[in-house]
Amino acid sequence: MILLSGFTDPAAYRGGALSLGNFDGVHRGHQEMLRRLIAKARRLGGPAVVLTFEPHPLALLAPERLPPQLTTLPEKARLLAELGLDCLIAYPTDRELLQLTAEEFFQRIVREEIHARGMVEGPNFCFGRGRGGTIETLRTMCDAAHLDLTICEMIAFEGQDVSSTSVRTALRDGRIQDANFALGRAFRMTGHVAPGARRGRLLGFPTANLDRIETLIPRNAVYAGRVNISGMDYPAAINIGPNPTFGEHAQKVEVHLVGFSGDLYGQTIHVDLLDHLRDITKFESVDQLREQLGRDIERTRAIAATLQPSVDQSSFARDE
Template sequence: MPIIRHLEQLPAGARGGAMAIGNFDGVHLGHRRIVDQLLQRARELDGPAVVFTFDPHPVRLLRPQESPPPLTWTERKAKLLKDLGVDCIVAYPTDRRLLQLSAQQFFDRIVVEAIGARAMVEGPNFYFGHNREGTIDRLVEMTRRAGMTLDIVRPVELEGQLVSSSLIRRLIGNGDVAKAATMLTAPYRIRGMVTHGAGRGATIGFPTANLEAIDTLLPAIGVYAGRVPLRGEAVAAAINIGPNPTFGEHAVKVEVHLIDREESLYGEPLEVEFLSKLREVWAFGSKDELVAQLREDVGRAREIAGKGF
């Protein structure tokens, strides 16, 4: 089932089931617990499991200066949710009209009338409606009056920390993509367009695809092991995020070296999955020192990507 952008497009088969509302940024273990309960309720009702999310995040419109970079783009989020078993994803275009709806209006127009939900599943920190006036306590009362069931799913705790999108964002921003992956349902991924770079990598035996127009959170400056989904395969990759101080360049760039694979990718979109940080970025005393380190980086990245995750 494709992503639904407008409620007028909602097929009859997406009505009358169980519904969860939220941003689901990153699709982490806490989201998976919500989806698991959502699927159980949908099976009991013999109806669909529907996730209603927002595109963009409401904070982008309400407080753009406070809006953090997202962990997932909409299509990626939908793919991850569908992999968990969700039947229908509504990515509602966030606009001022939606944000002006009171909690009761949102519940009546979207949950009851448009989706026809018979059950809801939410986390304990769920808010909805204008100025976040719709609390969990209000939702309990609304669903009771509507004859619907409501499940409040407890958060997931991992190593003494509550799994959340904000925590995962901090980990990725610090370069700890491996720990972030333990909290996500799939390793962290970015996307961008491949553009022409200086071409220096090819002259020393390590050609790279240079990524621009990245619309999600960029991991910290460093060298990473990862994978690239390409032509139906998962290709091992070594990724450099940062400047090239050895050659006197200080602009931050994203350069992806495909391991044991040669492809012409200029002008194409490319997704890159991060598995582990290998090292920091530093200046080398000579080209030979740089090449020796790159060989080591590629060997480690090949090993890590080959082990899977």
């Protein structure tokens, strides 16, 4: 897959099928859109292209309303590439772009710049200044320009539409399995390993303390997860939040890699969350905490052994 910052390589994106959107999380709904986009591009004989905006337009228009992201741009690009996308354009968002009306955006970007011959979008798609263009606006424009438009249905889980917002809500509630089902894989946090209080090492459970996490951090709790180091998967018990047993109230993300020995300081690691273990608890003694950590580790081993990193998506496949 080719990743571009703006319209710098026309040969990579012209004459195929296009989807516009943020694609934050690359969840099951996005995956269905990508499947249809790629199928359409192959029929048209051109590239499958996604145009997204970096940063999110709300970062300029209303930063106080900007939601925490589920995926960084490199992670989003990796996931889209794995799905088979040909070209991802991460357009540097600016005020000039945001002032384009829906009609101007369609003509200048979709038609004149990208030369799209087909499009795939979701039912709630909006575009142009003030989100003035709706999916019906796009349908009318595509019909007039003889562009092949596919509108994907929303994918639902337990009566709720799958969306980036629903994934954020599940993570904020600590419902990791619900979030992972909507994503079609384990939710990933990426962070830099920084020095900590080294208290975990004294307890017999050394931890990697993560900072510089650019994505949403789930609700305070203890979670089971998985970390890959140098090609080897390790079960991981993750503590998100304070450490009340020792009177600490600072928010931390601490990861204990089961069976790993080595120095991770200064490294960047990817933590895949698999399930919720328990809420944060203040223990009466250090011995009680140590005993509970041992139980956490055993449950983490069992969960990591049974839950796979990704979820089967075959039931969501549909013909174009």
